[in-house]
Amino acid sequence: MLKIKNLSKHYGDFKAVDDLTLEIPRGAIFGFIGHNGAGKTTTLKSVAGLLNFEQGEITVNGMSVKNSLESKRNIAYIPDNPDLYEYLSGEKYLQFIADVYKVSKEDRESRIKYYANLLDLTKDLAQPISAYSHGMKQKLALISAFIHNPKLILMDEPFVGLDPKTSKALKELMRTFCDQGNAIFFSTHVLEVAEKLCDHIAIIKKGKLVVSGKTQDVIGDESLEDYFLDLVDDHA
Amino acid sequence: MLSTLIKIRLKGMLATMASKGKKKNKIGKGTIILYTLLAIYLLGVFYFMFASMFGTLISSLHAFSLEWVYFAVVGAIAFTLAFIGSVFLAQQELYNAKDNDLLFSMPIKKMDILLSRVFSILILNYVYVGLVYIPAAIVFIQNKGFEFMQFVFFTMSFLSLPFLILAVSCFFGWIIANVMKRITHKNIVVLAMYSIFLGGYFYIIFAGQQYIMEFFQQGEKIADIVKNVLPPLYFMAVGIYDVNYMYFAIYLLCMIIPFILVIYVLSKNFISLSTSKPKTKHIAYVEKEMKQNSMTKALLLRELRHFTNNPIIILNAAMGTIMTLMACVGVVYVYIAQADMVDELLTLVNTIEMKEYVPAIAILMVATTSSVNVISASSISLEGNSLWILKSLPIRVMDILNTKLLFHIIACIPAGLILSIFVSILLKLSILDTIVVILVPILLTLFVSAFGLIMNLWKPKFDWVNENAVVKQGMPVLITMFSSMGLVFLSPVAFYQFFDGFMNVTQFLYLVILVLVVVDASLYYLINTWGVRKFDTLSA
Numbered sequence: 001m002l003k004i005k006n007l008s009k010h011y012g013d014f015k016a017v018d019d020l021t022l023e024i025p026r027g028a029i030f031g032f033i034g035h036n037g038a039g040k041t042t043t044l045k046s047v048a049g050l051l052n053f054e055q056g057e058i059t060v061n062g063m064s065v066k067n068s069l070e071s072k073r074n075i076a077y078i079p080d081n082p083d084l085y086e087y088l089s090g091e092k093y094l095q096f097i098a099d100v101y102k103v104s105k106e107d108r109e110s111r112i113k114y115y116a117n118l119l120d121l122t123k124d125l126a127q128p129i130s131a132y133s134h135g136m137k138q139k140l141a142l143i144s145a146f147i148h149n150p151k152l153i154l155m156d157e158p159f160v161g162l163d164p165k166t167s168k169a170l171k172e173l174m175r176t177f178c179d180q181g182n183a184i185f186f187s188t189h190v191l192e193v194a195e196k197l198c199d200h201i202a203i204i205k206k207g208k209l210v211v212s213g214k215t216q217d218v219i220g221d222e223s224l225e226d227y228f229l230d231l232v233d234d235h236a
Numbered sequence: 237m238l239s240t241l242i243k244i245r246l247k248g249m250l251a252t253m254a255s256k257g258k259k260k261n262k263i264g265k266g267t268i269i270l271y272t273l274l275a276i277y278l279l280g281v282f283y284f285m286f287a288s289m290f291g292t293l294i295s296s297l298h299a300f301s302l303e304w305v306y307f308a309v310v311g312a313i314a315f316t317l318a319f320i321g322s323v324f325l326a327q328q329e330l331y332n333a334k335d336n337d338l339l340f341s342m343p344i345k346k347m348d349i350l351l352s353r354v355f356s357i358l359i360l361n362y363v364y365v366g367l368v369y370i371p372a373a374i375v376f377i378q379n380k381g382f383e384f385m386q387f388v389f390f391t392m393s394f395l396s397l398p399f400l401i402l403a404v405s406c407f408f409g410w411i412i413a414n415v416m417k418r419i420t421h422k423n424i425v426v427l428a429m430y431s432i433f434l435g436g437y438f439y440i441i442f443a444g445q446q447y448i449m450e451f452f453q454q455g456e457k458i459a460d461i462v463k464n465v466l467p468p469l470y471f472m473a474v475g476i477y478d479v480n481y482m483y484f485a486i487y488l489l490c491m492i493i494p495f496i497l498v499i500y501v502l503s504k505n506f507i508s509l510s511t512s513k514p515k516t517k518h519i520a521y522v523e524k525e526m527k528q529n530s531m532t533k534a535l536l537l538r539e540l541r542h543f544t545n546n547p548i549i550i551l552n553a554a555m556g557t558i559m560t561l562m563a564c565v566g567v568v569y570v571y572i573a574q575a576d577m578v579d580e581l582l583t584l585v586n587t588i589e590m591k592e593y594v595p596a597i598a599i600l601m602v603a604t605t606s607s608v609n610v611i612s613a614s615s616i617s618l619e620g621n622s623l624w625i626l627k628s629l630p631i632r633v634m635d636i637l638n639t640k641l642l643f644h645i646i647a648c649i650p651a652g653l654i655l656s657i658f659v660s661i662l663l664k665l666s667i668l669d670t671i672v673v674i675l676v677p678i679l680l681t682l683f684v685s686a687f688g689l690i691m692n693l694w695k696p697k698f699d700w701v702n703e704n705a706v707v708k709q710g711m712p713v714l715i716t717m718f719s720s721m722g723l724v725f726l727s728p729v730a731f732y733q734f735f736d737g738f739m740n741v742t743q744f745l746y747l748v749i750l751v752l753v754v755v756d757a758s759l760y761y762l763i764n765t766w767g768v769r770k771f772d773t774l775s776a
Contacts, residue, residue: 045624048624048627048628049627049628050624050627050628050775051775052772052773069630069631069632070630072628072629072630073630075628077624077628079624081621083620083621083622083624083776084622084625085538085541085542085622085625086622087541087542087545087546088538088541089519091521092541095526095527095529095534096534096537096538097629098526098528099528099529099530099531099533099534100531100534100629100630100631101629101630102528102531103528104528105525105526105527105528108526108528109523109525109526112526113523122521123520123521124521125521126519126520126521126522127518127519127521
């Protein structure tokens with residue numbers, strides 16, 4: 001589904017991502033773990049087409065993300081801090097996203113209804129986004145990600161700001177989505193969630209990939225938390 | 237602590253205006269040069285505007301031996317200009333700063349926070365007052381000359397007048413903040429309030445001439461009028477001109493005491509007003525049939541909703557359209573009520589063989605208002621932290637940029653077109669002249685939209701504190717506005733300086749059309765090539 005090959009990205013003299021190679025298969029919930037500043041967000045933004053990168057290649061379903069609208073049509077991206085259009089209502093925002101992805105009238109009606117009910121946002125859809133809390137913005141960003149039925153969803157810290165009920169709903173949603181043959185590539189600091197939810201994990205440190213593979217193969221009998229802390233200490 | 241807070245505010249103000257240089261947090265040399273050129277241009281425009289007015293004023297006052305009134309008029313103009321310029325900003329600066337939560341959670345005296353915010357408005361007031369005081373001083377020196385103490389008092393009046401302006405604008409800001417706290421339809425109220433201020437401003441500008449004439453016909457009564465209507469300015473003017481220590485001391489008290497009182501009043505509920513959430517009515521969501529829009533329509537609707545959501549954006553970025561609509565009303569009024577006067581004027585123009593100048597004057601009228609529309613010049617910066625949305629969606633960059641241009645054009649051209657037609661009818665222009673009067677402002681609008689967008693692509697600013705700062709003080713906006721205004725005002729100068737000898741006005745207008753077509757086409761080409769690549773590199 002998603003192939004990242006030898007990706008490198010610099011910010012001036014600082015190498016944020018260093019020769020990263022990863023493959024996210026269909027049907028996988030793929031957790032991306034690392035310290036603050038390890039290069040997780042830069043990688044996700046590069047895949048989403050938000051950042052130009054100097055070296056490497058990223059393909060989604062075989063199509064390069066560089067200057068490719070077609071690959072963007074298959075992707076949805078949710079940043080860590082969802083700064084949405086505060087001047088629109090929740091409903092108008094979703095309508096805008098649906099218009100861009102050319103989602104039919106019937107599909108958008110049914111999907112908005114389904115996801116807004118699931119994430120408990122229906123009653124607030126007419127409110128301006130400026131009146132939304134962080135959690136409500138996060139829910140709206142999630143609905144906008146699912147509205148066009150993408151093949152791959154990129155999420156940067158998706159559980160931050162969500163209440164326990166919505167967190168649980170999101171986990172179920174992620175599982176169902178991937179069971180349909182799609183994939184999710186997300187970063188998180190919540191290691192317990194990653195351990196339970198992710199089929200695959202990758203750990204990144206100072207821009208370099210430290211380990212990648214199926215979750216159970218990577219951590220073995222340890223908890224992900226212990227494994228991660230041991231690993232990053234060993235590589236310090 | 238106060239000095240630290242002031243430093244932070246000053247840095248914030250500079251950061252709003254400028255883009256960063258290559259080194260982090262440093263303002264680039266190019267930016268400094270650009271701002272210096274802009275400042276010189278601005279000073280030049282205001283100098284010529286006020287110097288001619290003050291020159292006439294001082295000679296008129298000399299005839300009545302009322303030279304002291306000069307300083308009262310200078311003070312009144314400076315007060316009006318600075319008040320109008322800062323009153324819109326005061327409420328935003330005082331109560332809606334983004335660092336409210338951070339500062340209030342720290343052990344900082346609330347008075348220090350308040351004074352640091354007041355200080356940034358004070359700086360702005362000094363700029364406005366300086367724009368009036370510098371030409372006033374030069375004109376006075378050229379016509380009469382200052383005695384040493386007169387100059388000292390004049391300088392002191394420059395330093396102290398902004399305090400009264402500050403007190404009045406902060407007081408209005410306080411009233412606005414109190415009103416906002418209690419109402420739900422905030423945007424409509426803000427738009428109405430600002431429109432009233434704006435209407436008052438234009439009324440003063442247009443009707444002011446007549447009042448000044450009536451004012452001078454009062455002769456000796458002027459002293460009484462100034463003393464009764466504007467007592468602080470009376471004490472200031474007499475204090476400066478006669479070097480009257482007592483009067484000047486009274487004036488200084490009139491500046492300082494209201495300032496202290498206003499700060500005291502403001503400090504009483506500063507934190508509660510700053511932290512209060514605006515009253516919002518929960519809008520119930522009702523499921524209804526949804527529509528599927530084309531990409532262009534979706535992008536246009538998004539631009540429209542952003543634009544109409546903030547009255548400050550409308551009033552600053554589309555000031556030209558508002559002025560054009562006001563001018564339309566004015567033209568209709570003249571057509572109905574002053575038709576005889578227009579006929580006499582046109583007969584006179586025909587008699588002195590200046591008929592060919594009429595379309596040029598009509599174009600200047602329409603183009604002047606069109607030139608101050610700068611919607612596209614802030615449209616990239618206004619994306620702010622939400623830029624990621626456009627960049628992550630499957631939209632061609634060309635479509636994003638073209639929609640921004642299209643929105644500018646849609647918001648500006650219809651009003652300009654109506655005014656062009658009204659003016660052409662009023663001035664009884666031929667069909668060919670009417671086409672020229674319609675065409676030139678349209679081509680100018682196309683130029684401003686493309687030039688503004690290029691400026692904003694070149695110098696975008698995404699980490700703004702509030703949208704108002706981007707549309708009021710952003711470098712792309714200032715460069716675009718002054719460039720387009722300069723183009724309008726310099727065209728007649730260019731004709732008289734370089735073209736008058738070998739072509740008539742009509743031929744010159746055809747040349748202007750040709751030049752604008754070429755320039756517009758070049759700018760659109762630039763947007764669709766360099767602009768697209770530049771947008772790709774932007775990140776918030």
